[in-house]
Amino acid sequence: MIALDKVNKWYGAYHALVDVTGQVARNEVVVVCGPSGSGKSTLIRTLNRLEEIDGGRIAIDGGDIHAKGVDVNALRAGIGFVFQSFNLFPHLTALENCMLAPVQLKRATKREAREQALALLDQVGLAHKADAYPNALSGGQQQRVAIARALAMRPPIMLFDEPTSALDPEMVGEVLGVMRSLAQGGMTMVCVTHEMGFARDVADRIWFMAEGKILEKATPEGFFTQPQHPRAQQFLADRRRD
Amino acid sequence: MQFFDPTILQSGQYHDWLLQGLILSLQLTVISFAFALPFGALVAVMRTSSFAPLRALGATLVETIRNVPLLAHLLFWYFAFPELLPDAARELLYANNPEAVCAVVALSLYSGVHMAEDIRSGIRAVPATQLEAARSLGLGRVASVRLVLLPQALRASVPPLLSQTVNLWKDTSVATVIGAAEMMYQAARVETASFRSVEAFTFATLAYLTVSLLIALAAHLYGRRYPVRPA
Amino acid sequence: MLTSMLELIDTYWLYFLVGQYPDGPLGGLVLTVLLSGAALVLALPLGLMLGIARVSPYRALRWPTSVLVQLVRAVPLLLVLFWVYFFLPAVTGVKTGQASTMLIVLVIFDSVYLAEIVAAGIRALPQGQFESARSLGLSYGQALRRVVLPQTLRNGLPSIVSQLVSTIKATSLGYIIGLSEVSFIATQINTLVFTQAVQVYLILALTYFILCFGLSRLAFLLERRLQRRPAQAS
Numbered sequence: 283m284i285a286l287d288k289v290n291k292w293y294g295a296y297h298a299l300v301d302v303t304g305q306v307a308r309n310e311v312v313v314v315c316g317p318s319g320s321g322k323s324t325l326i327r328t329l330n331r332l333e334e335i336d337g338g339r340i341a342i343d344g345g346d347i348h349a350k351g352v353d354v355n356a357l358r359a360g361i362g363f364v365f366q367s368f369n370l371f372p373h374l375t376a377l378e379n380c381m382l383a384p385v386q387l388k389r390a391t392k393r394e395a396r397e398q399a400l401a402l403l404d405q406v407g408l409a410h411k412a413d414a415y416p417n418a419l420s421g422g423q424q425q426r427v428a429i430a431r432a433l434a435m436r437p438p439i440m441l442f443d444e445p446t447s448a449l450d451p452e453m454v455g456e457v458l459g460v461m462r463s464l465a466q467g468g469m470t471m472v473c474v475t476h477e478m479g480f481a482r483d484v485a486d487r488i489w490f491m492a493e494g495k496i497l498e499k500a501t502p503e504g505f506f507t508q509p510q511h512p513r514a515q516q517f518l519a520d521r522r523r524d
Numbered sequence: 525m526q527f528f529d530p531t532i533l534q535s536g537q538y539h540d541w542l543l544q545g546l547i548l549s550l551q552l553t554v555i556s557f558a559f560a561l562p563f564g565a566l567v568a569v570m571r572t573s574s575f576a577p578l579r580a581l582g583a584t585l586v587e588t589i590r591n592v593p594l595l596a597h598l599l600f601w602y603f604a605f606p607e608l609l610p611d612a613a614r615e616l617l618y619a620n621n622p623e624a625v626c627a628v629v630a631l632s633l634y635s636g637v638h639m640a641e642d643i644r645s646g647i648r649a650v651p652a653t654q655l656e657a658a659r660s661l662g663l664g665r666v667a668s669v670r671l672v673l674l675p676q677a678l679r680a681s682v683p684p685l686l687s688q689t690v691n692l693w694k695d696t697s698v699a700t701v702i703g704a705a706e707m708m709y710q711a712a713r714v715e716t717a718s719f720r721s722v723e724a725f726t727f728a729t730l731a732y733l734t735v736s737l738l739i740a741l742a743a744h745l746y747g748r749r750y751p752v753r754p755a
Numbered sequence: 756m757l758t759s760m761l762e763l764i765d766t767y768w769l770y771f772l773v774g775q776y777p778d779g780p781l782g783g784l785v786l787t788v789l790l791s792g793a794a795l796v797l798a799l800p801l802g803l804m805l806g807i808a809r810v811s812p813y814r815a816l817r818w819p820t821s822v823l824v825q826l827v828r829a830v831p832l833l834l835v836l837f838w839v840y841f842f843l844p845a846v847t848g849v850k851t852g853q854a855s856t857m858l859i860v861l862v863i864f865d866s867v868y869l870a871e872i873v874a875a876g877i878r879a880l881p882q883g884q885f886e887s888a889r890s891l892g893l894s895y896g897q898a899l900r901r902v903v904l905p906q907t908l909r910n911g912l913p914s915i916v917s918q919l920v921s922t923i924k925a926t927s928l929g930y931i932i933g934l935s936e937v938s939f940i941a942t943q944i945n946t947l948v949f950t951q952a953v954q955v956y957l958i959l960a961l962t963y964f965i966l967c968f969g970l971s972r973l974a975f976l977l978e979r980r981l982q983r984r985p986a987q988a989s
Contacts, residue, residue, distance in 0.1 A: 588960075604953040604955070697834060715841065
């Protein structure tokens with residue numbers, strides 16, 4: 283469903299993504315992990331063109347997302363993106379946050395959008411907070427609303443950029459729980475995360491990145507028990523020490 | 525009669541008038557600045573003092589002066605204030621360019637309180653922890669203020685102060701209302717005498733632009749040379 | 756002093772308030788307030804457009820607007836007033852009165868300063884707001900209209916009220932072209948009474964003070980309220 287072919291990106295002289303190649307099949311959950319500065323966030327942000335690439339090809343459903351004539355907005359409407367810092371719209375209630383895009387992009391009438399938003403908020407366990415403003419919600423609640431907001435556009439693909447890194451430890455579980463049930467429901471997902479427990483339980487495949495390259499691709503079992511690349515071995519050893 | 529005749533700007537009577545106007549505008553700016561800055565510093569210190577009545581006095585000064593337009597200040601100082609003076613003092617005032625004197629008083633006070641606010645925000649930009657750190661090292665109160673607080677406060681204050689100087693330069697134009705023969709007065713005078721409004725106002729526009737941009741350039745260079753490095 | 760001031764107010768309050776109206780054009784304090792309010796309201800759409808252009812990703816929009824804003828701010832308002840007052844009739848052939856001239860100049864003045872308020876507000880908003888709006892598929896324009904601007908305008912409300920205060924003070928310059936705003940009326944009264952200059956101008960100062968200080972306090976309270984209920988995402 284997603285195909286990356288020799289993707290390269292530079293920030294000035296710094297080579298942030300180096301010949302990145304990989305595929306994500308439909309219904310597959312891929313977890314991208316690695317040390318800080320490895321390019322994981324940059325990579326996931328190229329998938330909905332929040333970052334532009336300098337070389338290579340990215341295709342979603344076979345179509346080159348950088349082709350001439352591609353409507354970036356339509357592309358993004360078909361991909362759900364969840365940020366590390368939630369980025370809920372503070373001037374709108376949780377419900378209105380989820381309704382905004384479907385209504386503005388004419389995917390639904392106001393009534394339909396409202397019903398759908400309520401259903402999604404219920405799905406993430408926050409139907410009772412529908413009329414609350416973001417500043418009245420905890421971090422974990424805000425992130426769950428952010429997930430519901432991304433789901434409101436009914437995207438076939440969901441991207442998660444370190445969704446729990448900004449949360450207090452006790453709230454991480456509730457967000458991971460939502461992501462887990464999404465995966466179980468068959469959603470195609472790419473997650474950048476440090477949560478190794480989640481990766482082990484939910485991922486179909488793990489991509490390990492360092493210095494802009496994907497150094498290892500493995501099943502969770504393979505990765506955690508027998509990492510091949512020395513860098514991956516060191517990474518896991520460091521994690522175990524914590 | 526051509527639309528724009530620059531020759532009248534280069535020599536002749538109109539040229540002289542405009543030049544005199546420019547000189548007076550510059551003089552008003554410099555002299556008012558010389559009074560406004562110390563006054564502003566004093567008021568800023570008052571407002572940040574730990575002595576409540578002093579703080580209240582500082583705040584009252586700032587609010588009463590700031591919320592009245594400069595034009596009304598000028599009218600007061602020129603038309604009303606002399607009535608309050610004893611006869612001898614009033615005669616002295618009237619004999620010595622009262623328009624310019626009253627303009628300087630009004631401009632100094634008006635600009636001064638704005639500068640006070642800029643200096644005060646500069647002082648407040650330095651976190652309290654800086655003074656704590658200085659005191660923890662054993663520095664006395666005065667030394668802490670002098671070596672740690674003031675240098676940082678001043679560096680933060682200079683850009684808004686330079687911006688306020690530009691405002692002062694522009695505000696001298698309002699002194700025309702009490703008959704001070706600064707640049708706007710002279711430009712209007714040239715217009716009345718010759719109907720050459722374009723040339724006169726172009727001269728004034730270029731003069732204001734040049735000085736404003738020069739001061740803005742100074743602010744930019746200062747910011748580059750002494751950047752504000754937040755604690 | 757106080758009794759003479761009260762007597763003055765008693766005698767001239769109507770003239771001070773409305774000028775020669777209804778026997779002549781509207782003047783006095785009401786004119787000052789109406790002109791200021793009208794100028795700010797008219798300048799808002801213009802200031803909004805200029806502010807958006809100031810932060811636009813297109814250089815062709817950003818640079819000319821930047822230059823325009825810098826130019827207008829480098830020149831005294833009185834000079835702009837003179838340009839418009841002496842030139843507009845010559846250029847358009849329509850004889851514009853003092854009040855219309857003042858209104859035009861105030862709108863120019865307010866648009867430029869409002870543009871700066873809007874631009875600063877947009878720049879102060881966390882980048883994530885814009886990114887998450889675009890990630891949902893909203894276009895640049897939709898993201899601006901539905902996410903960025905509502906927050907910017909709400910956060911900028913204290914600054915907008917402060918701009919109203921500046922505008923009220925700026926209307927005093929109309930005196931110089933003979934506009935019957937409140938400072939002009941005060942001077943008329945002074946000429947009539949002649950012996951009570953101090954009282955007359957103290958009343959004028961007091962009037963401005965009450966109006967401007969009152970509005971400044973409102974801005975301050977708005978600022979406080981905005982900080983207590985942070986509408987800003989962290």
